[in-house]
Amino acid sequence: MPINRWTIRRLLRRAGHYFHSTGLLLGTLFFALSLSPSLVPRMGAMQGLLSGLSLLAGYGIGAALYHLWVYFHLPRFNARVLWRLQWLAGAICLAIAVLFIWQAGEWQNELRRLMGMNEISGVQISTIGLVALLVFLSLLALAHLFVRTFRFLSARLQRFVPARVSHLIGLLLAFALFWSIIDGVFFTRAFQAADRSYQQIDELIEPEIAQPLDAGLVGSAQSLIAWESLGRQGRRYISATPTVEQIASVSGAPAMRPIRVYVGLNSAASNAARADLALR
Numbered sequence: 001m002p003i004n005r006w007t008i009r010r011l012l013r014r015a016g017h018y019f020h021s022t023g024l025l026l027g028t029l030f031f032a033l034s035l036s037p038s039l040v041p042r043m044g045a046m047q048g049l050l051s052g053l054s055l056l057a058g059y060g061i062g063a064a065l066y067h068l069w070v071y072f073h074l075p076r077f078n079a080r081v082l083w084r085l086q087w088l089a090g091a092i093c094l095a096i097a098v099l100f101i102w103q104a105g106e107w108q109n110e111l112r113r114l115m116g117m118n119e120i121s122g123v124q125i126s127t128i129g130l131v132a133l134l135v136f137l138s139l140l141a142l143a144h145l146f147v148r149t150f151r152f153l154s155a156r157l158q159r160f161v162p163a164r165v166s167h168l169i170g171l172l173l174a175f176a177l178f179w180s181i182i183d184g185v186f187f188t189r190a191f192q193a194a195d196r197s198y199q200q201i202d203e204l205i206e207p208e209i210a211q212p213l214d215a216g217l218v219g220s221a222q223s224l225i226a227w228e229s230l231g232r233q234g235r236r237y238i239s240a241t242p243t244v245e246q247i248a249s250v251s252g253a254p255a256m257r258p259i260r261v262y263v264g265l266n267s268a269a270s271n272a273a274r275a276d277l278a279l280r
Contacts, residue, residue, distance in 0.1 A: 020059070020063040020066050021086045021089035021090070022062040022063065022066040022089075023058070023059035023061075023062035023063035024059060024089055024093050025093060026059065027056065027058035027059030027060075027093075027136075028055070028092075028093040028097055029096070030054040030059075031051050031055040031058065031096075031097060032097070032100040033054065034047075034050050034051040034053075034055075035047070035103070035107070035128075036107070037107040037110075044125070044127035044128050044131070045127060045131050047108075047128045048128045048130065048134075048135065049131060049132075049135055051128060051131075051132040052131060052132035052133070052135025052136045052139070053135060053139075055132060055135075055136045056135070056136050056139050059136070060143075097129070101125060101128060101129050102125070104125065104128065142178070146174055146178050149174045149177065149178070150170050150171055150174040151170075152170075153166075153169070153170035153173050153174055154171075157169055157170055209235050209236060209239050212227075212238060212239065212241075216257070216259075217241060217260070218234075218238050218261055218262055218263075219234075219238050224277060225262075225264075225267050225277055229264045229266040229267040230262055230263075230264040230267065231265060234262040234263075237260065237262050238260055238262055241258055241260045244257055244258075261278050263275075263277050263278045
């Protein structure tokens with residue numbers, strides 16, 4: 001079928017029915033807030049993930065408010081006015097999203113300069129937008145699939161049990177099915193992305209914290225765990241190890257040599273390998 005303006009209009013109308021303008025407006029505000037400066041620099045993929053989740057959360061709240069408005073039979077615009085408002089809402093959302101994505105790069109670079117990290121490029125800014133959009137659309141499609149699954153199960157169960165009971169059982173079955181999928185795939189990937197993001201921050205070495213000279217301390221030249229791999233918090237923790245004299249002065253009794261063990265994210269490739277290092 002040839003593509004003409006009527007075909008495009010029908011597609012846009014379908015998109016307007018699929019997306020809630022109220023949800024998009026509120027979701028865009030949540031998305032913009034997620035791009036505001038933070039105390040911890042974030043990589044493009046990690047920021048995109050957080051922004052996509054924020055967009056989805058705002059969209060869900062906006063859609064819920066819309067359905068609540070309809071449920072109470074409050075006044076609504078006619079189809080023509082509603083169509084124009086949807087176009088206006090879409091334009092506003094696009095403008096806000098582009099503005100904040102562009103500004104987010106400056107905010108992140110300013111924070112990175114203060115922390116001595118490399119600045120992000122335009123590629124990472126594009127990554128934020130693409131990842132956020134993919135996360136939002138994927139989870140939104142998953143939500144629609146959940147509703148379809150619930151309705152399917154509920155309709156089948158109504159042959160054997162009352163409608164309200166079938167709704168409850170269908171909801172529980174759909175939730176159990178989707179939770180098993182999300183818990184096994186989504187959360188695993190999200191935690192892996194968070195680990196990669198904070199590993200880069202851990203690589204920063206503060207010049208005022210010197211490597212320990214005591215061979216018995218983690219991170220020394222004789223240690224199995226490299227000083228650079230401990231991470232910022234680990235290096236602070238090890239460098240603050242009290243001496244025998246300090247412990248004795250507080251306790252008023254002879255003290256034993258303190259032992260502090262710390263393994264950073266960058267010390268080994270897996271949790272099992274990190275645990276093995278800690279126990280050696």
